[in-house]
Amino acid sequence: SQTIHQWPATLVQPVGSPLSLECTVEGTSNPNLYWYRQAAGRGLQLLFYSVGIGQISSEVPQNLSASRPQDRQFILSSKKLLLSDSGFYLCAWSVGPGNQPQHFGDGTRLSIL
Amino acid sequence: EDKVVQSPLSLVVHEGDTVTLNCSYEVTNFRSLLWYKQEKKAPTFLFMLTSSGIEKKSGRLSSILDKKELSSILNITATQTGDSAIYLCAVEVGAQKLVFGQGTRLTINP
Numbered sequence: 454s455q456t457i458h459q460w461p462a463t464l465v466q467p468v469g470s471p472l473s474l475e476c477t478v479e480g481t482s483n484p485n486l487y488w489y490r491q492a493a494g495r496g497l498q499l500l501f502y503s504v505g506i507g508q509i510s511s512e513v514p515q516n517l518s519a520s521r522p523q524d525r526q527f528i529l530s531s532k533k534l535l536l537s538d539s540g541f542y543l544c545a546w547s548v549g550p551g552n553q554p555q556h557f558g559d560g561t562r563l564s565i566l
Numbered sequence: 567e568d569k570v571v572q573s574p575l576s577l578v579v580h581e582g583d584t585v586t587l588n589c590s591y592e593v594t595n596f597r598s599l600l601w602y603k604q605e606k607k608a609p610t611f612l613f614m615l616t617s618s619g620i621e622k623k624s625g626r627l628s629s630i631l632d633k634k635e636l637s638s639i640l641n642i643t644a645t646q647t648g649d650s651a652i653y654l655c656a657v658e659v660g661a662q663k664l665v666f667g668q669g670t671r672l673t674i675n676p
Contacts (some may be wrong), residue, residue: 496668497664497666504662557608559601
């Protein structure tokens with residue numbers, strides 16, 4: 454069966470520091486991969502998605518970037534964090550071109566001080 | 567701009583009650599509507615709806631889509647404390663894009 458791993462679970466970083474959050478999927482090949490952010494009390498906002506290695510689509514221009522160096526690995530990065538980057542970051546995967554549910558990892562709670 | 571709106575935003579009921587959660591949408595390219603349950607961390611998938619009027623059911627939970635009214639409801643009967651969670655509605659608007667509503671925070675009191 455498929456599993457998705459995200460780490461770290463929580464992270465506290467100072468403003469201006471870099472960021473790297475990692476997500477890996479097991480048990481499936483060529484998944485679609487997604488990064489979402491969930492602000493407190495709000496729904497999920499899609500940040501990036503990827504349909505294959507090296508293919509990244511950005512939904513919201515901002516201080517973050519994403520990379521997919523391997524088929525089942527998705528990385529969210531920032532060179533310099535802002536206070537507004539605080540939130541709950543969720544990675545998700547799905548298979549196929551559409552009409553398939555996305556499945557989520559346990560998330561990373563990021564606090565910027 | 568694609569938009570998904572859920573109501574109510576918050577709901578508190580007693581164990582054993584039946585609840586109905588609402589989701590309405592305005593999107594340009596509807597493909598499907600999904601419901602998720604989020605307790606502490608990862609949202610877990612409940613239902614995917616693509617056809618109007620066909621009820622999907624899983625135990626005490628059921629959901630139906632009305633494409634004419636651009637809406638969906640999620641029903642939970644005989645609620646239990648374990649049903650307490652945030653329920654998220656999302657609409658697929660393209661091959662890979664989900665637009666989420668704000669969620670409904672459901673609290674079941676014993």
